[in-house]
Amino acid sequence: MPKKVLIDCDPGIDDALALALAHGSPELDVVGVTTVAGNVGLPHTTNNALCLADFYGMDVPIAAGAGRPLVREALTAGDVHGGNGLGGVVLPAATARAIDGHAVDRIVDELAAAPGEISLVAIGPLTNIALAVRKEPRIVEWAREFVVMGGSYTRGNRNPAAEFNVLADPEAAAVAFDAGWRTTMVGLDLTAQARATAEVRERFGALGRLEAELLSPILDFYAQHRQYRAEGPAVHDACAVAHVLDPGLLSTVPARVDVETHGRFTSGMTVTDFDAPAERCNADVATVLDTGAFWNRVLTAFERVAAELPE
Ligand code: RIB
Numbered sequence: 001m002p003k004k005v006l007i008d009c010d011p012g013i014d015d016a017l018a019l020a021l022a023h024g025s026p027e028l029d030v031v032g033v034t035t036v037a038g039n040v041g042l043p044h045t046t047n048n049a050l051c052l053a054d055f056y057g058m059d060v061p062i063a064a065g066a067g068r069p070l071v072r073e074a075l076t077a078g079d080v081h082g083g084n085g086l087g088g089v090v091l092p093a094a095t096a097r098a099i100d101g102h103a104v105d106r107i108v109d110e111l112a113a114a115p116g117e118i119s120l121v122a123i124g125p126l127t128n129i130a131l132a133v134r135k136e137p138r139i140v141e142w143a144r145e146f147v148v149m150g151g152s153y154t155r156g157n158r159n160p161a162a163e164f165n166v167l168a169d170p171e172a173a174a175v176a177f178d179a180g181w182r183t184t185m186v187g188l189d190l191t192a193q194a195r196a197t198a199e200v201r202e203r204f205g206a207l208g209r210l211e212a213e214l215l216s217p218i219l220d221f222y223a224q225h226r227q228y229r230a231e232g233p234a235v236h237d238a239c240a241v242a243h244v245l246d247p248g249l250l251s252t253v254p255a256r257v258d259v260e261t262h263g264r265f266t267s268g269m270t271v272t273d274f275d276a277p278a279e280r281c282n283a284d285v286a287t288v289l290d291t292g293a294f295w296n297r298v299l300t301a302f303e304r305v306a307a308e309l310p311e
């Protein structure tokens with residue numbers, strides 16, 4: 001029986017790879033996609049999700065969510081993902097529109113309808129997640145698991161203290177980590193191990209249109225960013241999906257994670273205490289990636305997606 005998964009995202013180059021990994025893995029059933037403002041504005045993240053779903057052949061309801069953080073001004077990452085969020089790649093226009101209704105209601109309704117069955121995976125700022133928790137606190141019991149690509153227990157990527165998804169909406173991240181569920185935090189310390197190096201990308205060569213029309217141009221754009229020039233682009237978001245796909249791919253350590261929301265220089269920092277007593281731990285923090293097995297899974301999924309693309 002496939003694992004049901006609901007993905008909240010801000011496509012986004014690595015979000016695009018995460019969606020392909022999810023769609024190309026028969027072990028997963030993507031029951032919903034919700035979008036949030038993050039890498040780029042909500043119109044772009046939503047349109048990118050719709051175009052990617054079409055391109056991949058995903059038949060999934062997509063609901064648009066929050067267009068801005070809970071209290072702060074919007075933070076974007078166009079320098080990393082391009083002004084349109086996909087490195088300037090323009091996919092064929094989406095044939096479907098976003099469904100009626102807000103992403104937050106979609107998250108609550110999906111989890112309510114299938115308690116204990118759906119893995120909630122957040123790979124953008126946590127604004128939709130926080131709003132959903134506030135609207136219906138019982139989702140923390142209904143979600144089968146809650147997995148976040150975000151945070152870091154060493155240093156950030158947007159500044160020395162903070163990773164982008166958490167920094168984009170620290171107040172939302174604090175709500176999410178404090179909601180009462182056990183968060184699996186897939187942060188930069190883990191995702192930095194998932195680099196689309198030249199050696200990895202050589203394996204994409206047989207992926208036809210998927211590689212030529214999407215993977216190659218978006219990864220070329222992504223790789224030029226200063227944070228990726230030395231070791232190659234980190235496919236952050238795919239790691240969060242990989243954890244749901246095969247929990248054995250990521251080693252985790254229990255910890256207490258608190259999100260700084262007041263620091264002048266440290267807002268958005270995920271303060272991670274691996275020495276916290278068990279009763280204070282609210283997260284399992286990913287530390288080590290089985291890189292070889294991860295990329296094998298990714299390639300297998302991408303091969304399935306590529307095989308579905310019409311010539
Ligand atoms: O810091 C990496 C995260 O921020 C990824 O989710 C990327 O897509 C951006 O949203």
Ligand code: CA
Nearest residue numbers: 012015123124
């Ligand atoms: Ca993302």
